[in-house]
Amino acid sequence: MDERAALTLLEGELEAAGDDAAVVDGLVLTTDMLHERTDFPPGTTRYTAGWRAVGASLSDVAAMGAEATAAVAAYAAPEFDPDELLAFVGGARDVCERVDAEYVGGDLDNHDEFTVSTTAVGRADDPVRRSGARPGDRVVVTGTLGRSAAALELFERGARADGSEADDIDEETLERANELFRFEPRVAAGRVLEPHATAMMDSSDGLARSLHQLAEASDCGFAVEAERIPVADALLDVADGEDVLERALTFGEDFELVATVPDAALEATRDATDVELSVIGSVTEPAAGITVDGDRLADRGYTH
Amino acid sequence: MDERAALTLLEGELEAAGDDAAVVDGLVLTTDMLHERTDFPPGTTRYTAGWRAVGASLSDVAAMGAEATAAVAAYAAPEFDPDELLAFVGGARDVCERVDAEYVGGDLDNHDEFTVSTTAVGRADDPVRRSGARPGDRVVVTGTLGRSAAALELFERGARADGSEADDIDEETLERANELFRFEPRVAAGRVLEPHATAMMDSSDGLARSLHQLAEASDCGFAVEAERIPVADALLDVADGEDVLERALTFGEDFELVATVPDAALEATRDATDVELSVIGSVTEPAAGITVDGDRLADRGYTH
Numbered sequence: 001m002d003e004r005a006a007l008t009l010l011e012g013e014l015e016a017a018g019d020d021a022a023v024v025d026g027l028v029l030t031t032d033m034l035h036e037r038t039d040f041p042p043g044t045t046r047y048t049a050g051w052r053a054v055g056a057s058l059s060d061v062a063a064m065g066a067e068a069t070a071a072v073a074a075y076a077a078p079e080f081d082p083d084e085l086l087a088f089v090g091g092a093r094d095v096c097e098r099v100d101a102e103y104v105g106g107d108l109d110n111h112d113e114f115t116v117s118t119t120a121v122g123r124a125d126d127p128v129r130r131s132g133a134r135p136g137d138r139v140v141v142t143g144t145l146g147r148s149a150a151a152l153e154l155f156e157r158g159a160r161a162d163g164s165e166a167d168d169i170d171e172e173t174l175e176r177a178n179e180l181f182r183f184e185p186r187v188a189a190g191r192v193l194e195p196h197a198t199a200m201m202d203s204s205d206g207l208a209r210s211l212h213q214l215a216e217a218s219d220c221g222f223a224v225e226a227e228r229i230p231v232a233d234a235l236l237d238v239a240d241g242e243d244v245l246e247r248a249l250t251f252g253e254d255f256e257l258v259a260t261v262p263d264a265a266l267e268a269t270r271d272a273t274d275v276e277l278s279v280i281g282s283v284t285e286p287a288a289g290i291t292v293d294g295d296r297l298a299d300r301g302y303t304h
Numbered sequence: 305m306d307e308r309a310a311l312t313l314l315e316g317e318l319e320a321a322g323d324d325a326a327v328v329d330g331l332v333l334t335t336d337m338l339h340e341r342t343d344f345p346p347g348t349t350r351y352t353a354g355w356r357a358v359g360a361s362l363s364d365v366a367a368m369g370a371e372a373t374a375a376v377a378a379y380a381a382p383e384f385d386p387d388e389l390l391a392f393v394g395g396a397r398d399v400c401e402r403v404d405a406e407y408v409g410g411d412l413d414n415h416d417e418f419t420v421s422t423t424a425v426g427r428a429d430d431p432v433r434r435s436g437a438r439p440g441d442r443v444v445v446t447g448t449l450g451r452s453a454a455a456l457e458l459f460e461r462g463a464r465a466d467g468s469e470a471d472d473i474d475e476e477t478l479e480r481a482n483e484l485f486r487f488e489p490r491v492a493a494g495r496v497l498e499p500h501a502t503a504m505m506d507s508s509d510g511l512a513r514s515l516h517q518l519a520e521a522s523d524c525g526f527a528v529e530a531e532r533i534p535v536a537d538a539l540l541d542v543a544d545g546e547d548v549l550e551r552a553l554t555f556g557e558d559f560e561l562v563a564t565v566p567d568a569a570l571e572a573t574r575d576a577t578d579v580e581l582s583v584i585g586s587v588t589e590p591a592a593g594i595t596v597d598g599d600r601l602a603d604r605g606y607t608h
Contacts (some may be wrong), residue, residue, distance in 0.1 A: 003412050006384035013393055014409040022408030024374040027331075031423055033378035033413040070328040074337035074421045080310035087315055090547055105318040107421075108307050109337040117378045117411075117421030217439030 018217075019129055020063035021122075028122040030060035036114040041155035043174040044181065046084040049116065050091030051182045052139050056204065057120035058185035059255040063202040065194030066124035068101035070188045073118045076111035088116075091182070099187035103231055114203070122187075126194065133199035133218035133260035137283040140259050140266075142189045142275050145207055146235030146244070149254035151180035153238045180234050186257045192273040193257065196265035206252030206301030211290050214258065221288040224281035224297070250301045312550040322521075323433055324367035324505050325426075332426040334364035338442065340418040345459040347478040353420065354395030355410035357487045360508065362403055363559040367506040368402035370428035372405035372491045376396035377422045389498030392420075393507070397568035403491035426491075430498065434528045437503035437564035441587040444563050444570075446579050448495045449511055450539030450548070452557035455484035457542045484538050496577040497561065500569035510556030510605030513559050518562065525592040528585035528601070553596070554605045 001009070004178050011018040021030035026072070035042070044052075054071045061068045063209050073092055075085070089103070097101040099118070109115075153175035158170045186202070193200060199218050203210050231248045239247060260283050261269055270277050290297045305312070315322040325334035338344070338357050346419070348356075358375045365372045377396055379389070400407040405424070413419075417472070456460070458481035462474045497504060503522050507514050515526050535552045543551060564587050565573055574581050592600045 001386055001389075003384065003385040003414065006412055007387065009386055010393060010409055010412075013390065014407070022374070022376065024406050024408060027373060027425065028535050029374055029376055029408060029423075029425060031376040031378050031410045031421070033380055033415075033419075033421055035380075035413065035415060038414070070326070070333055071330060072326065072333055072335040074335050076337055076339075076419075079309065080305045082305055082310070082313055085310055086317065089314060102328050103318070104333060105314055106329060106335045108310050109339065110307065110315075110342070111337075111419070112416070115337075115380075115419065117335070117337055117413070118334075119376060119423035121331065121333060121425055129569050135604070147467060151382055174567065178577075297538060 001104050020060040023127050024054045026125055027039035028055050028061050028064050028066040028124050028127060031117065031119040032056050033117040034113065035148055041152060042159045043155045043177060045178050046087040046183050047091040048178040050088035051095040053116040053118045054092040054103065055095045056097065056255060057118040058187060059202045059204065060189035061120045061122035062185050062187040063200055063257060064124050065128040065190045065197065065200060066122035067191065068099045068120060068122045070102045070104050070118040071096055071118060072104055072106040073116055074107040074109060076109040076115040078112055080108065085120055094161060095185065099185050128194055128197045128200040130199050130201050130214050130217035133214055133220045133283045135220060135283050135285050137198050137260040137262055138266055139222060139224065139277050139281045139283065140277045141230060142186050142257045142277060144230040144232035145248040145254050145256060146232035146251065147180045147183065147201065149247045149251035150232060150238045151177045158232055183255050185255060186275065189257055189273045189275045192269055193259050196261050196269050197259040198262065200257055200259040203254050203256045203258050204252055206250045207258065208249045208297055209299060209301035210258045211297065212299040215290055219286050221284035221286050222281055222290045223284050223288065224292045226293050228278060228280045230276065230278040252301050306531065324364040327431050329603050330427055330429055332365050332368050332370040332428050332431060334361050335421065335423040336360050337419065337421040345456060346463045349482050350391040351395040352482040352485050354392035355399040355420045357420040358396040358407065359399045359487055359489050361422040362405060362491060362560060363400065363425035363508065365424045365504045366489050366491040366494035367504055367561060368428050369432040369494045369501065369504060370426035371404045372424060374406045374408050375400055375422060375424040376408055376410040377420055378411040378413060380413035380419040382416055384412065396460045399489065403489050417484045432498055432501045432504040434503050434505050434518050434521035437518055437524045437537055437587045437591065439524060439587050439589050440522050441502050441564040442570055442583045443526060443528065443533060443585045443587060444583050446490045446561045446581060448534045448536035448556050449507065449552040449560060450536035451484045451487065453551045453555035454536060454538035454542045455481045487559050489559060490579065493561055493577045493579045496573055497563050498582045499526065500573050501563040504561055504563040506513060507555055507558050507560045507562050509560065510554045512553045512601055513603060513605035514562045515601065516603040519594055523590050525588035525590050526585055526594045527588050527592065528596045532582060532584045534580065534582040556605050578602055
């Protein structure tokens with residue numbers, strides 16, 4: 001049974017499952033586990049790992065339109081190197097500070113593989129689910145897509161340099177990759193969207209899959225215009241021209257928000273946030289399916 | 305750097321660390337990571353694993369004197385067997401029900417070793433820390449000590465039977481071991497103790513270590529009487545007479561509460577809870593050290 005089938009099985013079992021975070025009496029709660037082989041490419045610093053792991057959970061809080069209150073992490077590694085541990089905590093704390101949450105530590109565990117489990121909690125009186133999109137609403141995306149795709153490309157280049165010759169580690173490339181791998185959880189934008197958005201989630205599995213998940217939860221379709229998809233400059237810098245759109249649509253891991261907003265609320269929402277909000281298309285009737293420039297968009301993307 | 309040294313390093317870094325759970329604006333938050341090799345002996349069912357992992361975090365909430373609100377778990381395994389997954393969720397849900405908390409699911413991850421990371425949240429207006437014990441207070445322990453030590457002994461016997469002959473798995477022994485391995489998180493008792501207790505923590509690292517940790521946080525000593533230590537019948541059943549006290553003192557993993565209570569509040573506290581509360585001794589001046597029947601008690605116990 002693969003991870004997606006297992007998740008579907010559990011959604012049937014647990015009422016609170018099936019959204020970015022669970023909600024219990026206005027408390028928003030979400031947990032994620034990441035590990036070295038699949039989530040932290042060679043060259044990822046522990047500072048970046050702490051930032052990114054805790055940030056991923058904060059992004060789920062943001063996706064509910066909630067305030068972020070606090071985060072914890074369980075840190076498991078074959079050994080506890082003080083510098084690595086402090087760097088991890090530094091990254092975890094800094095990403096929390098960005099969204100006015102408190103990083104309050106967690107647990108340590110000995111493990112063969114570097115593994116991190118993070119939990120974030122927040123508060124929302126009226127959390128935004130995936131299920132309220134209505135035909136005619138506009139589809140908005142925060143920030144840009146493709147930062148993580150670009151980071152991974154740079155991690156690979158940095159590692160190749162490392163592999164071929166001992167002195168040839170491309171520090172500058174790895175530094176840029178780490179920088180791109182750290183992201184701002186969209187808590188502030190989520191708060192601005194919360195009173196207006198009819199549906200919302202984060203783009204951690206890629207825009208294409210997010211649209212499919214929103215469509216399934218809301219029973220709707222989407223008509224997206226390719227030229228309106230905000231592609232990160234970093235991706236344009238590293239990618240071959242032709243697969244830029246494909247990567248921006250499917251790579252994921254950017255932790256931007258994808259929300260549906262009634263046309264009338266669009267201007268007010270845009271005025272109230274510092275983050276770029278791109279309108280990439282509209283919500284349609286379910287029969288129209290999910291299309292980009294009129295072509296059907298397959299449900300493909302990153303499986304974590 | 306071992307786990308304890310690493311924890312001490314982090315306590316210096318993080319204000320909220322150093323108690324059973326962190327507290328942020330009355331929200332109590334705690335996380336734990338457990339894995340197969342060190343925490344789930346052969347014969348542990350996935351139902352028991354779910355119960356125990358989530359229960360361990362709920363116990364930390366109880367140790368603050370808090371109400372338990374909700375829990376999440378990240379479940380990582382080499383493969384997702386539907387029966388195992390549902391059994392795990394069943395155990396997680398049942399232990400939450402015991403303490404009026406909601407189990408709201410979590411994350412799935414592919415991992416070489418079965419690994420579980422759990423987080424519990426609760427609320428406490430006036431959380432009980434480890435640091436308020438005063439000379440003259442009485443030391444109380446909920447329930448009995450030694451259940452987990454007995455369970456481990458039975459898991460070993462069950463596995464030995466399994467190892468020697470294929471048909472000879474001692475199902476009854478393993479069933480009893482599983483039963484002992486599931487525990488009631490002391491949330492209700494913690495709530496009763498909360499208005500009165502001057503210091504509190506759970507006994508997950510063993511009574512001896514708990515007393516040392518309370519003594520360090522409260523700057524006090526303890527005088528304990530051996531015959532007052534509540535030993536579990538299950539441990540008496542499986543152990544050789546002579547090491548019963550040693551195991552009850554040091555084995556840990558029982559998730560009982562160890563609290564200090566002013567003498568005047570003792571009767572009211574006892575009357576208000578269904579759980580057995582044993583007075584095992586008194587808080588002393590720090591110079592008196594930590595003693596059992598007048599002999600110094602070493603700081604030894606289970607390191608997770």
